[in-house]
Amino acid sequence: MTSAVIIVLREVLEAMLLICMLMASSSAMKLTLRWLVPALVAGLGGALAYAVFLESISMSFEGFGQEIINSSLLVATMLLLAAHNFFVIRYLNSPTSIANDSCLLVFVLVGAAALGITREGSEIYLYAYSYGLVAGDETSVLAGGAIGAGIGLSLGTFIYYGLKTLTPRHCLVLSCGIALIIGAGMTSQAALFLAQADILPATEPLWDSSALLRESSLLGELLQAAIGYEASPTLVQISLHLGAVLLSIAAMVLGYFSLAGNRKTA
Amino acid sequence: MMSSVINRVLALIFLWGVTTVVSAQTPEFIIEIREHLFYPSELKIPAGQKVKLIIYNRDATPEEFESYELNREKVIVGNSQGIVFIGPLKPGEYPFFGEFNPKTAQGKIIVE
Amino acid sequence: MASIRLFLTLTLISIIVLVTFLSSLRGYQESMIEAERLFDLQLLEHVKLLSLAKPAVTATSANEVFEELMLPDQGDLNLSAEMVIAYQIFSENGRLLSRSVIAPFTAMGPFEVGYRDVNFNGYRWRLLVIRDLEEQQWLMAAQRYDVRYELAESVILQSVTPTVLSIPIAAILIWFIVGYGLRPISLLAKEVRSREASDLSRVQLDGVPRELTPLTQSTNDLLRRLQSSFSREKRFAADAAHELRTPISTLKVQVHNLLAELDRPSATAEELRQGVDAMGHLVEQILVLNRTAPDQYMVQFLPVDLYELVKDVVSAEFEQVLQREQVFELDGSTAVVSGDATALRSLVQNLLSNASKYTPVGGAIRMNVREVDQQVQLVVEDSGPGIPQSHHERVFDRFYRLDGDRNASGVSGSGLGLAIVKHIVEMHGGDITLSASEALGGLCVTIMFNASANDSASQHNNKVIA
Structure with missing residues (x-):
């Protein structure tokens, strides 16, 4: 049961952190939460498709289809999160800009949430499905899955309402920070996948902090889900992580100045 | 998604370049999964070198090869195989497990 | 939200x-x-x-x-x-x-x-x-x-x-318990929402929880102040109009005398007479408006044959239509509504004079009275310029005139006609809609009354008035 709890909790928590952050920031920007519907539909559809076609996906790209699709999904989510930060900073700078941006912004929100659900949902589906074939273990998987999902959804609820108790301005700034951290964590995860497929050069890990905090511990799992904690990262991983942070910051700076320019011309 | 298309193209280019080199010098090791168990459950590999791990899943159910210490995770669907590159690694023990059956599917890689 | x-x-x-x-x-x-x-x-x-x-x-x-x-x-x-x-x-x-x-x-x-x-x-x-x-x-x-x-x-x-x-x-229980705990709020909201527009009496709820007492108190305070300023405004308009009646009648007589004393017809004097007439009409309209305000109305409804009433009004007002060389047509049959004859007369008068006023010389006006599904429908159509869709809500406001004072038709009016019509329709529990006339191309006013045979409807009306 513990494994069911851990798998489901990890995936649900990753997805909830992303989605709740997006929900809080979009409602701080006075958007309706209607974008959730297409995001859920697309995400769940994507998860189902991914899990069902996993076999052919795995066989593609000389057996590295999984790694390539996973890292593409991760990098795409990171880019969308950077775009989210761009729009948030723009909004903070001039709240009226939202009227022109709302269409693109909704696309970014739907895209990021759907990609997140696709990745996490397929993992859960695959796990549940693999057990569906093995009779006799349903109770433990269902109970464990329910506990994992329950804890994950509850934490998500608190993340959402916690962000909502802040003033819109603080909520948006914090959301940007969360988006930046999640995005960077995703990028370093993508780097791992690419190293696993031997697409990125493999090097020895720079350090090993597993003595301080093991990845397999509960806190380690939580931190890995939240900020992409890695006990023994490689140089490539760290550089890509920093690259994602810089990209996100660049997007925010761009968002800040994109309107300053507009104001001058206006 | 534009970025994923670019990624795929990049990946293809990389793959072509890399695999031709890899096949010449990277040592290969085989692990099998039967009845949610790894065979062998202890695998010795050389240190400081990249290694190609071929994992055969003989079960009908999928299994996720996972290792926190190796930083690797890969789903291997039923009755198929998957390739995972690991290393270069420092000497030591690196446990791995099957995420879907962690109680029984356990093993470790010993780097010497 | x-x-x-x-x-x-x-x-x-x-x-x-x-x-x-x-x-x-x-x-x-x-x-x-x-x-x-x-x-x-x-x-x-x-x-x-x-x-x-x-x-x-x-x-x-x-x-x-x-x-x-x-x-x-x-x-x-x-x-x-x-x-x-x-x-x-x-x-x-x-x-x-x-x-x-x-x-x-x-x-x-x-x-x-x-x-x-x-x-x-x-x-x-x-x-x-x-x-x-x-x-x-x-x-x-x-x-x-x-x-x-x-x-x-x-x-x-x-x-x-x-x-x-x-x-x-637990989730289901919590949902219902929280809903139950919040019920006083929704009851209060319902109590405030369900009131008539004119009902400014105190909000009274039994067992208001401590957390809501400040809200009900401040609401009641607000209602009390609103009511006093409302009644002051209403009294002022009615009193002023009433006080103006006598000087205007005197003025009318004096203008009449002035016209008689003049040797030759004077355009200025004629304009003066028209101005005084218009002022008199306005004052009368204001009085009708206040009399027919739903919260002021206190009489018992009686069965009225709307068709007969319309015929009556038309014959009395036909001179205006004849003057403007307009084609008038009245269709329909006996249709009994429960209502107040004086108010209904005022309604038809206003509709007819509006139609005639805004329809160009030589235009057409068509009225129709008939019973539809236990309801009585009164339709007034004309071949005038009509009212654009965007103004349909506002034309019922008091003193609202299309395009302000520079009215395309160049017709003088009080801007109260449709407000009075609306008052009277509401007081009868009816329904009024404006649309474009398909047959004549101008404005089409459709009013639905409950037929008098419908007992529950008349009871409802009585309740509203009381």
């Missing part, structure tokens, strides 16, 4: 889920560790028994196998087959002395004392190796991991499952 009920329900359930799930997860893990320890102890007991039995001394062949025990109950035997323990006994030099049926011929694990996990026979086993110094032999006993795990888990899950299943029940 943010909902208190949703917020409370979600956060309360989340707290319950987190507390119970985390504690039962913790309990589960502790129990599993304890169960592991018990199974290990069981293995140890088994090995101790094995060493006491000393079976190996006589057994020399490695192929010799112990007979399984015979139990009286075959069901128990099946159950124990699941939990079966494989054992081997080796001599000091590693020769297999004895084994159970399911144990392999080779050693199950290395010759090292202690517990360890090994794989053989396609399963993962928990192995205990003991060295019996006295007998100079190695004892090995192993138990299948998956069996141990399943047994332990099935026992422990019995306590976890009810916790998980109880959450949806």
